[in-house]
Amino acid sequence: xxxxxxxxxxxxxxxxxxxxxxxxxxxxxxxxxxxxxxxxxxxxxxxxxxxxxxxxxxxxxxxxxxxxxxxxxxxxxxxxxxxxxxxxxxxxxxxxxxxxxxxxxxxxxxxxxxxxxxxxxxxxxxxxxxxxxxxxxxxxxxxxxxxxxxxxxxxxxxxxxxxxxxxxxxxxxxxxxxxxxxxxxxxxxxxxxxxxxxxxxxxxxxxxxxxxxxxxxxxxxxxxxxxxxxxxxxxxxxxxxxxxxxxxxxxxxxxxxxxxxxxxxxxxxxxxxxxxxxxxxxxxxxxxxxxxxxxxxxxxxxxxxxxxxxxxxxxxxxxxxxxxxxxxxxxxxxxxxxxxxxxxxxxxxxxxxxxxxxxxxxxxxxxxxxxxxxxxxxxxxxxxxxxxxxxxxxxxxxxxxxxxxxxxxxxxxxxxxxxxxxxxxxxxxxxxxxxxxxxxxxxxxxxxxxxxxxxx
Ligand SMILES: *Cc1c(COP(=O)(O)O)cnc(C)c1O
Numbered sequence: 001x002x003x004x005x006x007x008x009x010x011x012x013x014x015x016x017x018x019x020x021x022x023x024x025x026x027x028x029x030x031x032x033x034x035x036x037x038x039x040x041x042x043x044x045x046x047x048x049x050x051x052x053x054x055x056x057x058x059x060x061x062x063x064x065x066x067x068x069x070x071x072x073x074x075x076x077x078x079x080x081x082x083x084x085x086x087x088x089x090x091x092x093x094x095x096x097x098x099x100x101x102x103x104x105x106x107x108x109x110x111x112x113x114x115x116x117x118x119x120x121x122x123x124x125x126x127x128x129x130x131x132x133x134x135x136x137x138x139x140x141x142x143x144x145x146x147x148x149x150x151x152x153x154x155x156x157x158x159x160x161x162x163x164x165x166x167x168x169x170x171x172x173x174x175x176x177x178x179x180x181x182x183x184x185x186x187x188x189x190x191x192x193x194x195x196x197x198x199x200x201x202x203x204x205x206x207x208x209x210x211x212x213x214x215x216x217x218x219x220x221x222x223x224x225x226x227x228x229x230x231x232x233x234x235x236x237x238x239x240x241x242x243x244x245x246x247x248x249x250x251x252x253x254x255x256x257x258x259x260x261x262x263x264x265x266x267x268x269x270x271x272x273x274x275x276x277x278x279x280x281x282x283x284x285x286x287x288x289x290x291x292x293x294x295x296x297x298x299x300x301x302x303x304x305x306x307x308x309x310x311x312x313x314x315x316x317x318x319x320x321x322x323x324x325x326x327x328x329x330x331x332x333x334x335x336x337x338x339x340x341x342x343x344x345x346x347x348x349x350x351x352x353x354x355x356x357x358x359x360x361x362x363x364x365x366x367x368x369x370x371x372x373x374x375x376x377x378x379x380x381x382x383x384x385x386x387x388x389x390x391x392x393x394x395x396x397x398x399x400x401x402x403x404x405x406x407x408x409x410x411x412x413x414x415x416x417x418x419x420x421x422x423x424x425x426x427x428x429x430x431x432x433x434x435x436x437x438x439x440x441x442x443x444x445x446x447x448x449x450x451x452x453x454x455x456x
Contacts, residue, residue: 005088005101005256005258006088007087007088007090008085008086008087008088009085009086009087009088009103009252009253009255009256010083010085010086010252011083011248011251011252011255012083013079013083015083015248015251016075016078016079016082016083016244016248017070017244017247017248017251018069018070018075019067019068019069019070020067020068020070020240020241020243020244020247021066021067021240021243021246021247021278021279021282022059022062022063022065022066022067022068022240022243023239023243023274023278023281023282023350024062024063024064024236024350025063025064025065025066026066026281026282026285026286027063027285027350027353027354028285028357029353029357030063030353031323031324031325031349031350031352031353032311032324032349032353034321034322034323034349035311035321035322035455036321036322037313037318037319037320037321037322037453040322040455043061043321045057045058045061047321048060048061048321050222051228051229051319051320052228052230052237053123053126053127053129053130053132053228054126054130055126055129055130056123056126056237059236059237059240060235060236060237061236068240070122070244071122071125071129073125074121074122074125077121077151077154078118078121078244081109081110081117082244082248083248083252084105084106084107084109084245084248085105085106085109086103086104086105086106086248086249086252086253087103087104087105087106087381087416088101088102088103089102089103089104089380089381091380091381092376092377092380092381092397092400093400094380095376095380096397096400096401096404097404098400098401098403098404099403099404099407099408099409100399100400100403100404100408100409100410100411100412101258101409101410101411101412102396102400102412102414103249103253103258103260103411103412103413103414104381104392104393104396104413104414104415104416105245105248105249105276105413105414105415105416106383106416107245107272107415107416107417107418108383108385108386108389108416108417108418108419110150111146111150111177112143112146112147112150112177113143113146113386113418113419113421113422114143114147114272114341114386114417114418114419115242115245115271115272115275115415115417115418116143116144116146116147116148116232116271116418117147117150117151118241118242118244118245118275119147119232119237119238119241119242119271120144120147120148120150120151120152120232121151121154122237122241123135123148123151123230123237123241124148124151124152124154124155124157125151125155127155127157127228127230128155128156128157131226132157132226132227132228133158133224133225133226133227134157134158134159134160134224134226134227135148135152135157135158135159135160135221135227135228135229135230136159136160136161136162136217136218136220136221136224136227136228136229136230137159137160137161137162137217137229137230137231137232138161138162138163138164138188138210138213138214138216138217139161139162139163139164139167139174139178139213140163140164140167140210140213140340140343141167141171141174141340141341141343142163142167142171142174142175142178142340142422143232143340143341143386143418143422144232144233145161145163145174145178145183145185146174146177146178146181147232148161148183148230148232149161149177149178149181149182149183150181152181152182152183153181153182153183158182158184159182159183159184160183160184160186160217160220161178161183161184161185161186161217162186162188162190162213162214162216162217162220163175163178163185163186163187163188163213164187164188164207164208164209164210164212164213165187165188165189165206165207165208166207166208167208167340168185168187169187169207170425171422173422174422186216187208188208188212188213188216189206189208189212189216190216192216192220193215193216193219193220194219195212195215195216195219196212196216199212209333210343211330214315217229218315218319229319231314231315231320232269232271233268233269233270233271233344233348234269234270234271234314234323234325234344234346234347234348234349235314235348236348236349236350238269238271239270239271239274239275239278239348239350239351241275242271242272242274242275242276242278243274243275243278243279244275245272245275245276245415246275246276246277246278246279246280247278247279249276249279249413250279250280253413258411259289259291259411260280260291260411260412260413261291261292261410261411261412262291262292262293262294262396262399262410262411262412262413263276263277263280263291263292263293263294263413263414264293264294264296264392264395264396264399264412264413264414264415265277265294265295265296265392265414265415265417266295266296266297266339266342266388266389266390266391266392266415266417267295267296267297267303267304267342267347267351267362268297268339268341268342268343268344268388269344269346269347269348270295270347270348270350270351270352271348272415272417273295273351273415274348274350274351276413276415277293277360280293280413281293281354281359281360284359285359292361293359293360293361294360294361294362294363294395295351295355295360295361295362295363296362296363296364296365296391296392296394296395297342297362297363297364297365297391298337298339298342298343298364298365298366298367298370298391299364299365299366299367299437299438299439300334300335300337300343300366300367300437300438300439300440301328301332301334301337301342301343301344301345302328302364302440303325303326303327303328303344303345303346303347304326304347304352304355304362304364305362305363305364306328306364306440306445307326307327307328307329307346307347307445308326308327308328308329308449308452309324309325309326309352309356310324310325310327310452311323311324311452311453311455312325312327312329312330312345312346312452312453313330313346313453314346318330322453322455323346323349324349324352324353325346325347325348325349325352326346326347326352326355326356327345327346327347327452328345328346328440328445328448328449329345329445329448329449329450329451329452330345330346330451330452331447331448331450331451332345332440332444332445332448332451333448334440335438335440337367337438338367338371338387338423338425338426338429338430338435339367339370339386339387339388339390339391340387340388341386341388341417342388342391345448363395365391365394365395366437366439367387367435367437368430368435368436368437369394370387370390370391370393370394371387371390371426371427371430371435372394372430373390373393373394373397374387374390374393374394374420374427374430375427375430376397377390377393377397383416383419384419384420384421384427385416385418385419385420386417386418386419386420386423387420387423387426388417388418389415389416389417389418389420390420392414392415392416392417393414393416395414396412396414399412400412
């Protein structure tokens with residue numbers, strides 16, 4: 001029995017990592033190369049310069065450099081809201097009656113409310129450093145737009161966010177936060193782009209879609225001098241920045257002489273999971289330890305568990321390169337789900353490769369069960385979790401219940417990627433019993449696989 005472990009294991013400010021860790025340097029086999037969507041040849045850096053900042057392109061394509069220095073300016077902002085706490089879920093353990101020791105790394109302690117700020121700050125910094133004049137992006141549920149608005153405002157960099165029109169109507173507070181940070185929020189489709197005008201002409205009443213918002217963000221970046229478009233998940237650069245989550249968790253666990261038997265995270269595009277597991281996966285790949293690593297995805301958008309390992313676009317706007325990943329197909333339209341951040345069709349190429357080669361597991365869970373876990377967690381641990389993060393909570397609780405049956409004192413670590421304060425309509429729908437579970441049929445998936453690019 002371990003004694004004297006505090007509820008919150010708090011690193012000091014000096015312990016905020018000074019380098020990001022690039023898991024790719026320790027992968028026995030790299031992920032298949034990105035392909036140019038026009039020529040189908042493996043990408044070179046020059047192909048990416050029109051899309052991403054130079055420094056980010058280097059990070060994107062680097063599979064040998066193990067550590068990247070975090071620029072001082074970025075680390076200074078990290079210090080404002082980091083180190084993020086690693087918490088011991090004593091109350092939850094007690095309620096479950098489990099001998100397992102449960103830890104979670106909480107990333108919701110900043111205004112954007114999630115881990116996304118970790119990469120937004122880095123991306124905004126490199127854009128400013130390169131002398132860019134502004135950025136564009138899209139946001140569906142709103143978390144990425146909020147994080148990037150906060151980061152761009154800090155570096156005095158203009159930002160245009162195309163927000164899916166229905167979301168901007170359903171989540172006016174998200175829009176208000178972005179505007180507080182001086183971002184221009186444009187409900188999409190809009191009259192500001194050719195594609196937006198075309199879609200509005202064809203379908204004046206449309207509520208928009210993520211694909212359309214992406215296309216508008218990309219068109220605006222392409223036609224505005226000095227602007228670039230940025231992405232908040234999936235890409236290697238984002239996983240690199242998010243490694244700060246895992247590095248801190250690793251160090252904090254070391255301080256209390258613990259090591260996880262199981263590491264669990266929710267997976268949308270894979271960035272919080274990829275960041276959390278990075279140093280633990282390193283240990284696994286180098287033979288130092290052998291933790292189980294588990295991705296939890298929504299049953300409504302099951303990229304790992306029911307998707308194909310195939311080349312696909314990283315964005316529905318079809319300008320980013322082809323990546324080999326687990327995907328349900330860019331044409332997949334996920335049924336309504338309250339975990340907006342998990343509705344992405346594909347999955348990080350790095351995580352896809354690790355999963356394909358048997359280094360990690362994945363499960364898909366239904367949202368009503370996930371919300372039940374979210375509500376319990378909120379009661380016992382005083383944090384109202386984001387619906388996305390609740391997928392990891394659910395799975396951690398299931399593992400802890402198994403330990404109760406077997407009597408095993410396992411150490412479980414999970415990622416609590418954000419807060420649920422902007423998701424109260426989801427909690428309302430859970431509470432009043434109108435929440436339903438959508439699971440795509442095999443036919444739905446086949447239809448969507450048919451939209452995969454023919455490069456396999
Ligand atoms: C966006 C988001 C996710 C999913 O994105 P990943 O890139 O898979 O991490 C998970 N949790 C929260 C709170 C989010 O905002």
